[in-house]
Structure formats: structure tokens, C-alpha cells
Amino acid sequence: MSRREQVLPDSPLQAEACPIVQVIDRVAGKWSVSILIAATKAPVRYTELERNITGISRRMLTLTLRNLERDGLLTRTVYPTVPPKVEYSATDSARELYDHLVGLVEWAERHQTDIIQCRNEYDREHQAAAAA
């Protein structure tokens, strides 16, 4: 799931980046956040997630769920019914994380249009520079 699994040698900046790296990696996966959000609101079933998260494949859904479970962010409960029913719910740890993710989301919402504008401006300027 991660591009940064290698142990980084500690260094002035990397040493303090180390815990950061862990969070970023946990959150950087293409689907982790969507799943985390869904599961934090209420326990969700596998198929529910598959339906609600547009574009996710079964493979990635399972993979991401496993990783989140492995890190203690989700708990997986199997109901031995027929047909089988599996529910994923956020742990306390994940709920705490969720609060901080919300902070990021709100930041994104506030700066959304600025960022787009900055990009356009930047691209226009550097388009012009290339032409000159």
C-alpha cells in the first residue's frame, strides 16, 4: 500500500517527519479516506462500500479494508448468517483521526477556489514564458 515502507535513516528533518510519514501513508492511499469517512459515520457492510464509493474495485476495497484493519483503525465483524454479513466499523483511534481529517477537509473547502485560480495563473504565466 505504501511507497515508503523502507526504513528511513533519521536525520534532522526526517526524524520528525517519521510519525508524519506514518499518517500520510495511512491516509495517502487512493481510497482510505473515503472508507474511513463512511465507516466512522456508521458501521458499513462490504457491498455498501462498494456501491457508495464510485470507481473502487473489489480488489482495492478489500486491500484497503485489510490495511485499515491491520492498523487498528477498523474492526471487522462477521455475522455467521446466511447469506454472510460483514460489518466494518471505526475504532476510537480512527474516530480521533477522523476529527483531524475533517480539519483538512475544511481547509480544502475554504481554499478550493484560490488553489484553482493559482494554478490557472501559474500555468498561464509559464505558458507565456515557454512561448517567449
Added chain:
Amino acid sequence: MSRREQVLPDSPLQAEACPIVQVIDRVAGKWSVSILIAATKAPVRYTELERNITGISRRMLTLTLRNLERDGLLTRTVYPTVPPKVEYSATDSARELYDHLVGLVEWAERHQTDIIQCRNEYDREHQAAAAA
């Protein structure tokens, strides 16, 4: 820089994930956070970053700097001296983002050991399951 540049069709979950995706992507780059942190503390020069961020290549340093600048998170100031001097400093937008990143970092620090323990436990259990 992004694996998710494709425009996602809106959907119940994706619609609200859209701003999230933007933040995550901006932060998900392997080096963005390290650079953002360094530049938020004080304006930094190119070579300073290269020295302080262990393992980063010139290529990725430049690329990440350009992307952050493009999104209006960093400003690039060239001093027309000899030898040339270029300083990168965080914008207000980036400083706001930084505050939220700190939230994540603190979460990571608090749960660091739990996560490692969860992983070991998970791996042990699933090692056993595979052997059985």
C-alpha cells in the same frame, strides 16, 4: 504528481470526497509535507532543503517545489545576486494547512505504538491462519 487527476463523477460519497481528494493529493506526495514544514518555520533556500531532507533527489525537490508553488502554498523569491539565491516561503494558505497537518502529526505520535502493536498482532494471527 497525482494519481487521481481524472475527474470523478459525483456520487453520494465521492461528491463530498472531492475536496478531500484535493488535500490528500497535495499532501500525499512523498516529499510535500517535509518541504511544507521546513518552509513554514522559516524561508528556506534550495540547497538548504536538499541538505535537510534526507534522500530527496534534485529532481523531486524541484518538482515538488513547483507543484506547491503552483497551488499557491509556496512563494519563490529570486535574489539577483551572484551566486544566485532563491528562497521559498510558506504562504498564509500553507500556514493554515500546516496547523491542520500538526493535528495529524500529533495523532500519529499518540497512536504510533498502538498501530505497531496492532500490526504485529494482526500479522501474527494471519501468519497462524495461513499455516493452519
Added chain:
DNA sequence: CCGTATCCTCGAAGATACTG
């Protein structure tokens, strides 16, 4: 319903060499 297994694509990131 809830997955696993296999093959493949594609782009992020590394290595290396050169420049205003």
C-alpha cells in the same frame, strides 16, 4: 454476499549527466 488470484498498465520517484 464477500471476497481471492492473476495479469497488466501507467506514472511516481530514482539515477545520472548536463547548464545558466
Added chain:
DNA sequence: CAGTATCTTCGAGGATACGG
């Protein structure tokens, strides 16, 4: 000092088919 230009590698994620 502060970059750019190529070439390459490597693994995240997609597509598809099968299984308890």
C-alpha cells in the same frame, strides 16, 4: 547555486475471472 533533461525502475492500482 539552483536548477533541467533523459532514461529507468518499481509498485499502486485496474481488469478480469474464480471460489466459499
